Amino acid sequence: MVKGFGGSTLRIDLSTGTVARAPLDPAFARAWLGGRGFVAKVIYDEVPRGADPLGPENRLVVTPGVLSGHFAPSGSKCCFGAVSPLSNGHGDSTVGGHFGPELKFAGYDLIVFTGIAPSPVYLFIDDDRVELRDASRYWGQGTMDAEKMFKEDLGEDFEIACIGPAGENLVTFACIGHDYGRQAGRCGIGAVMGSKRLKAIAVRGTRALAVHDLPALKKSTMEIIKRTAQHPNMAPWQKYGTAMFVGWSNEHGVYPTHNFQTTYFERFAGIDGQPLVDRLLVSNKACFGCWMNCGKYSKVLLPGREAVYVEGPEYETGSLCGGNCGFDQIEQVAYVNWLCDRAGIDTMTGGGMASFAMECYEKGLISREQLEGHEMRWGSIEDFEHWVDMLVHRRGIGDAFARGYAAAAAAIGGGAERLTCQVKGQGMSGYDGRGAPAMLLSYMTADIGAHHNRAWTITMDEDLGKNVIRGKAKVVVYLQHIRPFFDTVSCCRLFWGEVDVTAEEHIDALRMMTGWDDYTLDEAMRLSDRLWNLNRAHFLERNGGPGRRFDYPNARFYEEAVPSGPSEGARLTMDDLDVMLDEYYVARGWGKDGNPSREVLLDLGLDACVANLERAGLLGGLMEPLPPVRGERYKPKAF
Amino acid sequence: MTVLIKAGGMLTDYLKPDVDAFTRRVEGPDGATLRQLLESIGVPPGHVAMAFANGGLVTLGYTPRDGDVITLRPPVQGG
Numbered sequence: 001m002v003k004g005f006g007g008s009t010l011r012i013d014l015s016t017g018t019v020a021r022a023p024l025d026p027a028f029a030r031a032w033l034g035g036r037g038f039v040a041k042v043i044y045d046e047v048p049r050g051a052d053p054l055g056p057e058n059r060l061v062v063t064p065g066v067l068s069g070h071f072a073p074s075g076s077k078c079c080f081g082a083v084s085p086l087s088n089g090h091g092d093s094t095v096g097g098h099f100g101p102e103l104k105f106a107g108y109d110l111i112v113f114t115g116i117a118p119s120p121v122y123l124f125i126d127d128d129r130v131e132l133r134d135a136s137r138y139w140g141q142g143t144m145d146a147e148k149m150f151k152e153d154l155g156e157d158f159e160i161a162c163i164g165p166a167g168e169n170l171v172t173f174a175c176i177g178h179d180y181g182r183q184a185g186r187c188g189i190g191a192v193m194g195s196k197r198l199k200a201i202a203v204r205g206t207r208a209l210a211v212h213d214l215p216a217l218k219k220s221t222m223e224i225i226k227r228t229a230q231h232p233n234m235a236p237w238q239k240y241g242t243a244m245f246v247g248w249s250n251e252h253g254v255y256p257t258h259n260f261q262t263t264y265f266e267r268f269a270g271i272d273g274q275p276l277v278d279r280l281l282v283s284n285k286a287c288f289g290c291w292m293n294c295g296k297y298s299k300v301l302l303p304g305r306e307a308v309y310v311e312g313p314e315y316e317t318g319s320l321c322g323g324n325c326g327f328d329q330i331e332q333v334a335y336v337n338w339l340c341d342r343a344g345i346d347t348m349t350g351g352g353m354a355s356f357a358m359e360c361y362e363k364g365l366i367s368r369e370q371l372e373g374h375e376m377r378w379g380s381i382e383d384f385e386h387w388v389d390m391l392v393h394r395r396g397i398g399d400a401f402a403r404g405y406a407a408a409a410a411a412i413g414g415g416a417e418r419l420t421c422q423v424k425g426q427g428m429s430g431y432d433g434r435g436a437p438a439m440l441l442s443y444m445t446a447d448i449g450a451h452h453n454r455a456w457t458i459t460m461d462e463d464l465g466k467n468v469i470r471g472k473a474k475v476v477v478y479l480q481h482i483r484p485f486f487d488t489v490s491c492c493r494l495f496w497g498e499v500d501v502t503a504e505e506h507i508d509a510l511r512m513m514t515g516w517d518d519y520t521l522d523e524a525m526r527l528s529d530r531l532w533n534l535n536r537a538h539f540l541e542r543n544g545g546p547g548r549r550f551d552y553p554n555a556r557f558y559e560e561a562v563p564s565g566p567s568e569g570a571r572l573t574m575d576d577l578d579v580m581l582d583e584y585y586v587a588r589g590w591g592k593d594g595n596p597s598r599e600v601l602l603d604l605g606l607d608a609c610v611a612n613l614e615r616a617g618l619l620g621g622l623m624e625p626l627p628p629v630r631g632e633r634y635k636p637k638a639f
Numbered sequence: 640m641t642v643l644i645k646a647g648g649m650l651t652d653y654l655k656p657d658v659d660a661f662t663r664r665v666e667g668p669d670g671a672t673l674r675q676l677l678e679s680i681g682v683p684p685g686h687v688a689m690a691f692a693n694g695g696l697v698t699l700g701y702t703p704r705d706g707d708v709i710t711l712r713p714p715v716q717g718g
Contacts, residue, residue, distance in 0.1 A: 232646055232661050232711070233648055240689070242715055244689055459685075459713070500647055
C-alpha cells in the first residue's frame, strides 16, 4: 500500500446492491493522485460516450486526494465527480469540511457508483463495514435537515454528504451538501447522485493514516503554521472571509448586476462583508485541520420569517444571489443562500438562473401566468422563494429552468438565449469578463464551463490593461494548471493564494506522506496538463466538434457594452474573442478548431485519446510548434 | 510621518518589504492619504481589496498618522 492513502477502493452497483472492495493500485495512485485526477480517469475510461448523464451508465465518483486527512496545509477536501448533466462532459466539484478526511480514516480513496437503486438508499460506512441501507425516511428532506437526522440516527461522529430535493428531482445544477452548509456545488453532481437514488453517504473512520516520514511532516507543518499565523492576510481573512470582495469587485467594474446587464451595483454597501460581520455572524467555522477558519456561520432574521442558520454568504453567493438578483440587504442574500442550500441547489448557477428568470420577466418573455400567478422581480424574496419551489418540484416553467440554460431558453423563446450567462451550460461565476477579458477567456476555456476557480485573472487584467486582449492566454493556461492541482491533491487553495504557502511546500508534504522522493512540482504540473487535455478530449468525444464552437459565451459578452459603473463602455467583439482563443489554442498545442493535436496528446501519454479523436475526425492540427512547457507564470510589474 | 505597511501575497512584490518578510517602513508627507502614500511607493491601489490601520478597517482615503501600522489585503486569489 502507498503511504498517505487510505488503501482501498469501493465499487458499488446500485442496481444490484453489490459492493466490491479492492486495494488501491499504487501505479494508478501515482499517475492520477486522487481528487479530480481519479474522477477524470475513471469517467473517461468507463462511461459510454452515448450515455445519459442522469442514466445508470454514468459513474458517480467520490474521492479524497492524497493530502486529505493529513496534518498538512488544510488537507480537508473531497471531490465528487461524474459526467456533468450541464455540459455533458467531465464534471467535478470539491467540498471542504470533514467528509474527505473521514473517508480516508475509514480506509477509502475512491468510491465508484454505477446503476440506479430500485428505491432510495444511502451508503453506510463504518470502517470495514459497508452497507447500502434504506433511505426512504430521509428522502424529501432538505440537506441540513437530512444531515441532522442522519447524525441523530447514526451518531455525531459520522460525517454526512447528502442531496436535497433538487438532487432527488434531477435539477441539473443540484449540489451535494455537507457539514450544514458546505457544498460540492458545481457541475450538477447532486443531480447525478439523485438519478441513482442515492440520498447520502454516511461515514465513520477510526484508523490513522500511514505516513512515510511523520517527524518531517510534523516539523514542516508546524513551521508553516507559525509562519502563516504572522502573515498579514491571516487576520483579515479570518474576520471577513470572502464576503468583503463584493465591494472590491464592484469598484473594479466586474460585479455582475441584474443578470450581468451591468457590472456595478449602486446599493452594494448593504451586502458587503461588513454588514455580514456586524449583523449576521454567529461564529467562524473551520474545515478539518485548518487554522484559518474563514467560514462564516450566520443567523438570519427576516421580518415575518423564522430565524434560519446558514454558512455564508461567501463572495460567489454574495454576487450571483446578491446584486445579480437585485438584493441589497445582507439578510436577503443570506436567506436566499439558505433556501438554495436547503433545496440542494448550487447558489452560483442557481443565482445566475434566477437572475436569468428575473430578466426574462422584466422583458416580458415569461408571464405571471407561467409563474403560477407570482412575479419574478429583482430583489423580491417572495418571488425567489416561489421560483425555487417551482424549480425543485419541476412544475410548469420551473421544469424548463431545472433542465438548464439551453432548455429554459428554448422553452421561453423570444431570443432568451442571449440572456443565458453561461459557457457549456455552467452558469458564470461572480465576475463579468467585459471588464477583465482574460477572466472571460478563463470561463470560455474551463473544462467544466464558466467557473472561476480554474483561472482567476482579474488583477493581471488590471496590470496589463483592462482593454488589452493579447498576451494573456499563456497566463490563463498556467493558472489552469496550478490552481486545479490543489483539487487533485484535495487541499484548500486558500493557503497558497492568500497566505503564501507555496506549491513546492505542498509537494514537499506529498513526498513526506508517500515516500515518493522523486516527485516534483513539474510532475504535478504535467499531470494538470494531462488532465486538461483528457477532459477536453472527453468533452469532444461526447459532444462532437469542433471544440471552438463550444468555447463562446452568450451574445451579451461580445455584443453589448457595459452601460454603467467603472467599466462603462467596456465592450468585447467576436474578433476579440477569436484573438484570445487563437492565442490560447497555440499555448496549449491545439488546432485552430480548438481540438487537441496528436502531438500534445502523445507528449502527455494520452494515446487512447489520439485513437478516439482520430476515429471521430476530431484531432486538431498544430498552429505553431508544440510549446515544451504549456503556460507561463505571470509576474507583476514590480519584478 | 512614518508608518509601517504590511502586506502579503501578490502585494509583497509591489511593497518590497525592508523590515521583515511582510513589512516596509514608509515615510510620507503629513496629510497624505493612504492612496497617495501607496502610489508614491509603487503599490497599485487597485490591487488593495481592504486596508486596516492599527487593526481597524479604513478606506484608501484615510490619512495615516505617525506610527500607524497599516495592513493591506489583496483581492482573493484562491477562491
